[in-house]
Every structure is written in C-alpha cells, then in structure tokens.
Amino acid sequence: MTGNIPAKAPCRICGKPQYAKSLCGPHYTRLLRHGDPLGGGTSPGEPMRFVHEVVLHYTGEDCLSWPFGKHPKGYGQICVDSKIVYAHRYVCELVRGAPPTSEHDAAHSCGKGHEGCVAPGHLVWKTRAENEADKLSHGTHSRGERHVGAKLTEAAVREIINLKGLESQSKLAKRFKVSESLIYAVHAGRAWAWLTEKVEGDAR
Known part of the structure; x- marks a missing residue:
C-alpha cells in the first residue's frame, strides 16, 4: 500500500507528535507516573x-x-x-x-x-x-483598580477630581478613608493621572 503517511497531531503541551491521549511520549509517561503530564522533575x-x-x-x-x-x-x-x-x-x-x-x-x-x-x-x-x-x-496592565495596592475605585477618583476646590483635601481624605497625600496626588495628577486627563478631556 502506497501513499503519504498522515502526520500525527501535535502534543497539546509541547507540539511534538502525539503518542497517546493528545500527548507526546515523554508527557504521556509523566501522566502515567505522576498523574500529571507536567509532573515530576x-x-x-x-x-x-x-x-x-x-x-x-x-x-x-x-x-x-x-x-x-x-x-x-x-x-x-x-x-x-x-x-x-x-x-x-x-x-x-x-x-x-x-x-x-x-x-x-x-x-x-x-x-x-x-x-x-x-x-x-x-x-x-x-x-x-x-x-x-x-x-x-x-487589559493586562495592573494600574488603577487592577493594582494590588489600590485603595480607591475609579468612581471614587472621578468624584475626588470633580470636588477639587469645592471640598478640602482633609475632608475628602476622611470621607474616602485615605491619606491627604493621596488626595493631593490625585488632584495634582500624580496618581491616576490617565483618569485625570480623561476627565479634563471630557470637560472640553
């Protein structure tokens, strides 16, 4: 019987030719030994x-x-x-x-x-x-609310920006339970700067 031998499908982990269960020989062996195709050393x-x-x-x-x-x-x-x-x-x-x-x-x-x-x-x-x-x-940048150390939500920052000059920074700090220095940083555009630019752009 002649003809081209069809290529084996690639291993779902490394791309090498499959041996069994969508895995190449080495990864299939690991699956049998460790219960995980990536198990073992x-x-x-x-x-x-x-x-x-x-x-x-x-x-x-x-x-x-x-x-x-x-x-x-x-x-x-x-x-x-x-x-x-x-x-x-x-x-x-x-x-x-x-x-x-x-x-x-x-x-x-x-x-x-x-x-x-x-x-x-x-x-x-x-x-x-x-x-x-x-x-x-x-959508993989850890800025704003995505950052593990974020203390404010985007909605809160927008409100803080809109209240600039209308309410003291000390009162804003107490209301949002953050430091005055963070309120100052938001107003100065040093924290959440891209949002400050967006709000200012929306106002124009």
Whole structure:
C-alpha cells in the first residue's frame, strides 16, 4: 500500500507528535507516573531542547505555552549560561536578534506573556513605553483598580477630581478613608493621572 503517511497531531503541551491521549511520549509517561503530564522533575537540558526543537520551529498562530518553570507572574524561565532568564526574551533574541537597547522589552502581540506564551511569531522588541501601551490595550496592565495596592475605585477618583476646590483635601481624605497625600496626588495628577486627563478631556 502506497501513499503519504498522515502526520500525527501535535502534543497539546509541547507540539511534538502525539503518542497517546493528545500527548507526546515523554508527557504521556509523566501522566502515567505522576498523574500529571507536567509532573515530576525536569531533566537537565530539556528546556533548551524544547526551545530549539519545538519553539523555534513553531509557526502556528495560537500561543505556545512554556511547559517548564515559571516566574510567579507567569512568565516562563530558562537557564542560559548559568543564569535564569525569561524564556520569551531568550526566544525573542534567537528569532529577532539582539534587542536594540538594554531597555527594550520582548513584547507579546497576543498579550499572553503572563500565561507563559513563547510563540516566536508573537514576540517583537519594543520600548518600555510601547510595551506598557500594549498592556493597556490588552487589559493586562495592573494600574488603577487592577493594582494590588489600590485603595480607591475609579468612581471614587472621578468624584475626588470633580470636588477639587469645592471640598478640602482633609475632608475628602476622611470621607474616602485615605491619606491627604493621596488626595493631593490625585488632584495634582500624580496618581491616576490617565483618569485625570480623561476627565479634563471630557470637560472640553
């Protein structure tokens, strides 16, 4: 019987050819041994092999998730020359060349860097300002109410801005249960500055 042998579907974790249960051989073995395809220890050199054998050959449009160690914020990590670096930044350098400056970020067009995406087609060098702007458009920037230390809601800040000059900062601080310095920072445009600009723009 002749004819082309159909290619095996990719492993749902690493993209290698499937062996069983939507997994490649190594990940299926981990599933059997540990009850988790990502369970158990990582063999030395496996993350680097993954980069060069899987990541650099990946041409899909979907995200490719890093299956090894990750930073607490979700970004993949890899050891390069005895130094732990972000996996997506290492991949970006391999496919895009060295960053223009040390201040450039390896930005994700998908906005899924915090989920461990290392898809080469999603990575490009951008300035910190450009990357932060992308985070805002992706909804992943931790400013305003998203910030873990936020003490005010956007609605409260709008009210504080509208009451500038109509009510003392000390009274506003007591009403919203924050420090006078925070009220001053909002009025001065040093805190929630983008919202201050938005309110002023709405008034024009």
